[in-house]
Amino acid sequence: MDNEELYPIAILIDELKSEDVNLRLNAIHRISTIALALGPQRAREELIPFLQDSLDDEDEVLLALAEELGKGMEEYLGGPPHAHLLLGPLENLAAVEETVVRDKATESINKIAAVLSTAQIEEFYIPLLKRLSTGEWFTSRTSAAALYASVYPKASPATQDEMRKLYTALSGDDTPMVRRAAARHLATFVPTLSKEQVLSDSLPVYRKLSTDDQDSVRLLTVDDLIAIAGKLTPAEVNDQLRSSLRSAVSDKSWRVRYMVADHFVKLAEAVGQTLVNEELVGSFVALLKDNEAEVRSAAAGQLPGFAKLLERDVILARLLPCVRDLASDSSQHVRAALGMHISGLAPMLGREATIENLLPLFLQLLKDDFPDVRLNIISKLETVNKVIGIDLLSQSLLPAIVELAEDKQWRVRQAIIEYIPLLAKQLGVAFFDEQLGNLCMSWLGDNVYSIRESATVNLRKLTDVFGVDWARQTIVPKVLQMGTHPNYLYRMTTIFAITSLAPSLTPPVIQENVLATVLSLVQDPIPNIRFNVAKCLEVLAISLATTPEGNEVAKTRVVPALQQLKGDSDPDVRFFSGKALEKISGNTI
CATH class of the missing domain: 1.25.10.10 (Leucine-rich Repeat Variant)
Known part of the structure; x- marks a missing residue:
């Protein structure tokens, strides 16, 4: 091996050993180039062992290495038959202290898993998974939870049995961080299992995690509940998950209730119409009335999607009283969330019910003291316009627009300018010329440059609308x-x-x-x-x-x-x- 052949690897080693982090980063980002210069055999025999022995570095460098190893690096080693060689450095990276490095390492391991054969998985991947899952340090066990779903379908039945047992052990780990990882990744693991395996293995894991004493673990099980429900029949969901669903909605931690509220439509779609009618309407009402504003805001964001699953009479009798309360909520953020989503109820209610029940709330929110509430209402005007027509809205709409256009906060004025073309399309040219034309021109003389700039862009958009x-x-x-x-x-x-x-x-x-x-x-x-x-x-x-x-x-x-x-x-x-x-x-x- 002459000096010329040694040059690329020598340069890489020099840069990796440099005290300059930027040089080391540069070397890491050039790994594929170096591997190409070395050729597949030398890359396998020299480069990979060198990288595995050079993992004592700054987190920034380790993060770059974890990322680069997942970018099709196996092609420079001779193709997929040699992809398992990359698992060595990545296994070490998956056990380091820094979370972002571990996450990137597991991401790259999962990418490599996609090109591994069944034989490679049994010989190289599964032993890695076992080592990480039973490692002395919690960092390796935390990473392990992310590595099950990608290879489970390729594993042999005996190996699959062992994998489920290992995952069950992770869910009962003494360290909360490991249990959090198990809760976070169970939702991606469940779809790879059969229904029988979900009932025998995943359901007990879910129940254990959903009753964990740490709310940071419990809140992550909402996705797990959705995934498990998706594998079961409505009758099985009713038998197996009904009590868990009630517990999640009434959890003592507002963070858990927030996650339930934020995922409520997905949850409702997963559990089936019978449970929606019998159980979830009451649960949703409870979330809309929750004593935490964050929970009410999240539930308000789910209103249109959940209403699509209900009969019109149920919406009127059960949801609308809550919507009326939210329109006068003490939290401006709750009212803003309602303003963004209340118009989505109009298509389900129809013209007459919208005029009778939603229009008063719509106009009330247009007069709200908080600018974001009014802006959110105006941004969603088109949905209501399609149902009831603009004539019923215009009288109350115009004062709100004028007030926003003259708001002392220039960002509010800029926001309303951005909605003007949308309003123009809905209001029509005659109404626009009469009521809003002068207002648009007045923005050209605003004392804030950004407003004047937005006003000029607004004129072009209006030209595109009206011709x-x-x-x-x-x-x-x-x-x-x-x-x-x-x-x-x-x-x-x-x-x-x-x-x-x-x-x-x-x-x-x-x-x-x-x-x-x-x-x-x-x-x-x-x-x-x-x-x-x-x-x-x-x-x-x-x-x-x-x-x-x-x-x-x-x-x-x-x-x-x-x-x-x-x-x-x-x-x-x-x-x-x-x-x-x-x-x-x-x-x-």
């Missing part, structure tokens, strides 16, 4: 009026607005209505305006060049103006005008 003819008649004249304003910020806004609008305008509109105003600002005394004029002219020229007539206008009017700006005294103006000329030279005909 170019509407823009030419309604907003373009108002934008151009600001081009002669004595305050330079208004003139700047004109340029920004035209630049934003240009791609949505036709060449004739640009030529006849817009171009003259922009060209007049070529002589503006403010350099910032002149270089933004150069940027604007670039956009206008590209839009004009889409037709022969427009292209001629670009050549005879836009290009000379940019050439004039290219001789400007200000370096920024010269730079942007030169850049514009280069750009449009490739777009003109």
Whole structure:
């Protein structure tokens, strides 16, 4: 083996031993390149053992190594028949103290498991799984829980029996962190089992974990309950899981109840319609009335999905009283969650019931003191509009929009601007022009730059909604009026607005209505305006060049103006005008 052949591995070793973390990271990210240079045999015989012996490093380096080993590294070792060699370094990484390194190592082990043969799994993977599952340190046992599901279907029946016993042992581990891992990964393990194995092995594991003295363990069993229910018949769910379901809903820890509320629709779909009608309606009502705001918020988010599983009369009799209470909830976050989801009930109730029961709550929330509540209602307006029509909403909607548009918090004003195109589509052009047109133009003069910028983008979106003819008649004249304003910020806004609008305008509109105003600002005394004029002219020229007539206008009017700006005294103006000329030279005909 000559010195030239040793060079790649020597460089890698030098960088890995460097005191500079960045050099070591660079070496790790180059592992595939080094393996390719070494060839499959030397990569197997030299590189992998070296990596396995070089695991005493910074967490950042170990994390990178855990990730790289799962990126198809087996291809550089000679293909899947040699993929098991990667398990050695990853087994060590799966037992380190740092959680993110262990998680990445288990992720990579599961990727490698997908390419292993049954023989490799029995000979190499299962022994690794046993070592991690029975390791002295809790870190290895924590990692082990994530490694069962990926290989269980490939294992022999005898090995499968042993794997289930090992997992049961993890669920009863003395260390809470291991039990948490067992609870977290049981939901992915259960689908790989037969129904008989779920009943004989997974169900006892679930019951043990769901009654754990640590709420951090119990809250993770909600997903397990859903997974187990998915493997059983409705009758079996009723017999085996009904009491567990009740216990979860009434758990003494609000964190567990929160998880139940947050997963309630999935849970309801898994357990079957009979249990939904007999048990879960009452459970859901209890969660909507929970004494913790976080639980009520999570339950409110599940309202539309759960309502789809119920009869209309049940929604009216059982859920709507709770919804009315939530609309006046003391927590603004609960009201905001309701505002985001209450409109989803309208399609299930129909027009008359929505008008009678939801509309008063809808209008109440539109007047809420908390801006997020009003914004959430407005963002979901389309759902209610489809059911009852906009006429019933417009009278109360408009004051809420105006109030939000003038809110002292500029982020609130910006948020309502983003919803204006959606509202415009729903309200129609006549209502918009009469009630909201002036409001949209007023944002162009806002004292916050971000609002002015959002307002210009808003005009382009409105043009896309209502069409170019509407823009030419309604907003373009108002934008151009600001081009002669004595305050330079208004003139700047004109340029920004035209630049934003240009791609949505036709060449004739640009030529006849817009171009003259922009060209007049070529002589503006403010350099910032002149270089933004150069940027604007670039956009206008590209839009004009889409037709022969427009292209001629670009050549005879836009290009000379940019050439004039290219001789400007200000370096920024010269730079942007030169850049514009280069750009449009490739777009003109």
